[in-house]
Amino acid sequence: MKELLTLTAHELMAKFAAGEVAPEEFYALQMRFARHIEPKVRSFLTLAEDGVSPPDVAARDGALWGVPVSIKDLLTTTDFPTTAGSRILEGYAPPYDATAVKLLRDAGNYFTGKTNLDEFGMGSSTENSAYFPTHNPWDLARVPGGSSGGSAASVAALQSVVSLGTDTGGSVRQPAGFCGVVGFLPTYGYVSRNGLIAFASSLDHVGMLARDVTDIALMMNTVGRPDKLDATSQAPADADYLAEMNDRESVAGCTVGVINQMMDPKLVSQDVLVACEVAIRVLENAGCGVKRVDLAGVERLLPCYYILCPAEASSNLARYDGIRYGAGFPADISRTLQQHYRAVRSPGFGEEVRRRILLGTYVLSAGYAEAYYNQARRVRHAITEGIAEMFEGVDFLLLPTSPTTAFGLGERIDDPVKMYAADICTVTANLASTPAISLPGGLSPDGMPIGIQFIAPQKHDGRLLALARLYEEHAGTGYSVPPLVAEELAGFEE
Amino acid sequence: MKELLDHLCQLARLELSPGEREEFARKFSDLVGFVDAIKELRDESREIPLQVPKERMDTAPDEPREEPCKGELPRSYRAGHIGDLEEGEV
Amino acid sequence: MEYEAVIALEIHAHLKTARKQYCDCPVVNTRELADANRYVCPVCLGHPGVLPVLNRESVILAMMLGIRLHADIARHSIFARKHYFYPDLPKGYQITQYQTPLVEGGELEFLVDGEMRTAQLERAHLEEDTAKIFYQDDGSILLDYNRAGVPLLEIVTKPVFRSAAEAVAYAEELRQVLRKLGVSDANMEEGSFRCEPNISVRPVGSDELRTKCEIKNLNSFAVIRKSLDAEIARQIALYEDDGEVQHCTLRWDEEHARTVPMRIKETQADYRYFDEPDLPPLVLTDDDFAEARRRYESAMFTLEWDGKEHRFAPGTARLTRFFLDNTELRESEVAVLLEDEDALRLLFASNEISGAFRECANWVLMEYRPRRAEAEGNITPQHIADIVALRADAKLNSTQAKEVFALCFERGISASDAVSELGFDQVVSESDLQEICAQVIADNDKIIADIRKGKEQAVRALLGQVMKLTRGKAKPDEALAELKRQLGM
Known part of the structure; x- marks a missing residue:
């Protein structure tokens, strides 16, 4: 039965429907294997215990009915503690479910647990987790990417069929690329942010990871709904993403733009460039037109992102002051108030988080806000307009998900600027609030997955999925079980 | 840079341990250099564009929840020391 | 040198909504610790991951005030985050409006000693209240989040007031306006109307704006006035001594009747405002304007006077001026009536019938209001008009009239029924009067002796007894004449 673990969600649901396996039976198997491989990969901060809150699997109308889902620990859950990967929220038990979590729960999905992440989503390697790093299932010495590294690893390592992640500057797509799975960033506001522990509110999206595009569409059919609890929600009420x-008509003969600046050998490794060129040929063979296009101001993307993002983070993280959140409750009344704030906040946040809070405080502070923060907002606007202009000439954009394949654990952790460079290909979609998807684009010569990214105009999520499906069919480079995981599976005794 | 960091720590209610100060200051200085690229842009337009791609908010009707809030919320919150509430700046 | 004060007021008023500003918790003004944290949810507690959703009602209420002030109402406004650390602030920032207030400019007329003045306003914007702090004897503080997220309107004037009296008169008028509009309960004691003046002084004739100080935590108009007067005096004394005023936040020290600086150093405050990313712009529709206008107009005060209809914008200044110009009411009486709309309407309706405005006013103010404080009563305008007429025709003396009023109030019967029930319409016959006078003389040897000794005024004491025995029905002059006749005076 264990070969069922390698199926996609829609294949699995066909087995449920045919009565070949019951959801609760599969869930039990799923959890056994997840626990079996967990010591190697360490995808989870909290793994579900046996018998934890079985969903109402009788409610058979859910798009992903009965399918086990892992959830990034940046989304609140009432049945698991939620830490955001931070010491400051250790033991925090949210009194409410994030909207996306609630929608999955109501649709009859099992939860496998809460996945590891860079603290508050700040990082590109999951090494900034306050608890432990996660390992890439393709090579345990490498990072799984981040910040949704645990989510990507859990899907790649067969610990979960699909996963709910969050993406502020590439946090779903980049780890999806590093782990050889599909990662989707919906248009801003298409999945409610209610219950997404805020990092940079204007850039935060809830996203999802799966083993193929169809599962992404099914996830979107479950969680891509309008929400009255999120004033920025703008999802169409009755979209059918599947x-x-x-709808092949919608992408027949479409034109895909390839951003020259993102194909620069100085920026992107040879292996990745080769994979992109292969992807371009796949698209041409599938009947798409390909056009080379220029994106102005590429050198400003990261500075812009690394101003806006910390600015909002410094604000969003102000509430962890030890009065009610943070290790301080109930507050220690022997300290003065100011001592208390520092005593709770300083050890509660990791180095990267403190760095970003201070950077964000700096770019918003009196005398500096105009030069940094306001200017960054103007740049963001220019980037958004530049992207919109590009979409007048092409239907989609193609670019690598990441300039390199997964790097080694510890390789970049001491150089924040170099770490930030990993985000160059992904931040554009967040800055422009557009949907984007990362698809497996084959392996590098040293056997590491390479992600191919597509971006569509705002609100063209369904059409982007159609293109992704088209690519997936023609490329033949979809998800495969990492050798190490296959070995574990072979040795796994049901 | 050290003075700037002290000021920012004060504003953000953070402190750096003596052991990490130097290293932190170096990395922070790299970061500031990294984002400084933004200053080179000379955009004089006074208008600062919207961040969020939704042009108008949906408001809620004035209807309070009737049931008490679900989920466990503590009823008692204790904090601070009265003599020190006024200390430090807002 | 002569100095003048330059004062601006910042007023925070709770908006009268059923739910909080950004979440669906009910707004309940609790006072006791036992009721603390009953009306809270993850949103107003600032839990990780929660998002604000603006209450439309607070927008409409703010617009109504904007219409009242003839201010500009922004069709497009945005919200911002204001950052500071304090235990009563759940999120580490307050969601407020910064660059684009919903209401901008405007003016409000108010009366100072019967004279009409106009205050220019800077702005009024929407924001949210903080938690309430309870101070414990052990030095710790307890936090009550029932108040956290209650909708607030911050209403700021330009530095237009030149004296404490002016500033207080404006604040009192604004409070009335908010109440009459139904925008706020504006109750200072309950904290739903909080006033923070900032103040500087300068030589008379100068137009400079000198360093100002802010006074916080003032909980009554009397305290505002006292603290402003004290602060004006303090700043003048400083300048007279060649000193400088330092910018600071002050509080009122009641015991020593002085303003004292708080230890919070606000000079370094750096609120790091930026646009609230969780709230897209607030864009008002024509429907919003129509609703605010309609509700504003239904809050206007309409008055029949001299056969003409007069309409007054919610508030008291214009109305007070109207009464002072057209009636004999004193300003203090007008103030009482404007606080008590039932009494005011009763007065006008009685006057419509009777035409004797001053007398009707006396009955409403002296008899109706104190009794109504005890019980609802059954007084109609006709009662008052009738009693005024009975008095004018000398059919009742003042004591009798009050008894009649009391009976009408209690039972709602007509004034004439009350008069006959009390027997005030029966006349005392001449023989009865002679008999009663004789009895009184016989019963009061001591008074008679006084009269005989020459204290003729003592006869008044006998008259009182006659009136009492006739239950006020005897005509005093006739009774006095009869007493004198029997005593041979």
């Missing part, structure tokens, strides 16, 4: 994905 139908839109299957």
